[in-house]
Amino acid sequence: MSRRLLLCALALLVGCAAGPTPPAAVTTDSASSLRLIGMQQLRPDLRVQDTLVGGISGMDYDAASGDWLLVSDDRGQHGPARFYRARIAYDGETVGDVAIGAMVALRQPDDSLYPAWGRPGVSADLEALRIDPVDGGIWVTSEGDRKARVPAFVRRVDADGRHAGELPYPAALQIQPDCECGGRSNQGMEGMSFSQDGRHLWLALEGPPIQDGPLAGPGQGALTRFTLAQRDGTIVAQYVYPLDAAPAPAFRGGFVDNGISEVLVVGARRLLVLERAGRQIAGREFVFDTRLYEVDFAQASTFDPDAPLEPARVTPGVKRLLFATAQLPQGWADNYEAMAWGPPLADGRRSLVIASDNNFNGGPTRFLVFDAGLPQD
Secondary structure (H helix, E strand, O other): OHHHHHHHHHHHHHHOOOOOOOOOOOOOOOHHOEEEEEEEEEOOOOOOOOOOOOEEEEEHHHHHHOEEEEEOOOOOOOOOEEEEEEEEEEEOOOOEEEEEEEEEEEEEOOOOOOOOOOOOOOOOOEEEEOOOOOOOOOOEEHHHHHHHHEOOOOEEOOOOOOOOEEEEOHHHHOOOOOEEOOOOOOOOEEEEEEEOOOOOOEEEOOOHHHHOOOOOEEEEEEEEEEEEEEOOOEEEEEEEEEEEOOOOOOOOOOEEEEEEEEEEEOOOOEEEEEEEEEEEEEEEEEEEEEEEEEOOOOOOOOOOOOOOOOOOHHHEEEEEEEEEEHHHOOOOOEEEEEEOOOOOOOOEEEEEEEEEOOOOOOOOEEEEEEEEEEOOO
16 A cells, blocks of 8 residues: 555544544543554565565464465565565564565466566555465455556465455446546555454455545545455445544645555454554655554444445444554654454463555564454454
């Protein structure tokens, strides 16, 4: 997701204004249950198998192997479309090293590598990765681009990165360069998470499709969509999520935005949501901040997935603020885009790991490790 960040980028301001009418309810009742254990980072020049490690936009933990899978949103500039296998050492009190192991290149249905951005064919802009709890396969999402006429997709690969299937992309949310409708460039399925039973996938757009109204801006939030789909792509329901407003520009014409960078299932209709906003402060310099919310869709309304939203006629999910990067030690606010449950801690509680996308801008890749305050399933 944040190639946009690389090109224009973002910064989140804690306490941004709530989304548009109807507004989200935001509380901090459970913030005390999320405890930061520690942090770690990778140096920005780390190379593995002739690729530069960076652009980490999605991750998941493989309990069978003990590996973390980290997907890069590199569009071919520093290596092929890929994910890495890694080990992250931590317990309930300390965070040790992050060790990057093998690089796995992803392949298209014809078994060729994905072309670099700007080359003929469907390029990959990978933003989320999840391990299938049913059969251990690997699912990835890719954002599209209207100008380049590159569609978005949700595809399945095996452990070696070979194509193993595709989820039909919701038609109303797909890139449609010949009409003022459909998905926006770099605003596709940024978040993905399996339901607890593995029978469904939750997919979250970073920002609203064109027909649903403008993106979040200074002083104005936006409504984006969460899709609950069966494993064959059949849409079970779509829900509205109210995005916070973007921060104010640092200077006239300066870039700002706010959107979803990852989601993670907590319950039947409850998910953790990373909102990440940004603000350009000078040239290619940007300030970042992130908020972690829990959203509850239990009382939210559903709607026709093929029709534009009518804001006055939908009830969005209810948000509760859990954590913001303003609570981190100074200097650790960053462009956090990846999030996954980790192995249980010694007391049986869930661990949660969040990682940053450095946009290959010379900064480190950072990892935050939390005691989530929840029992492991």
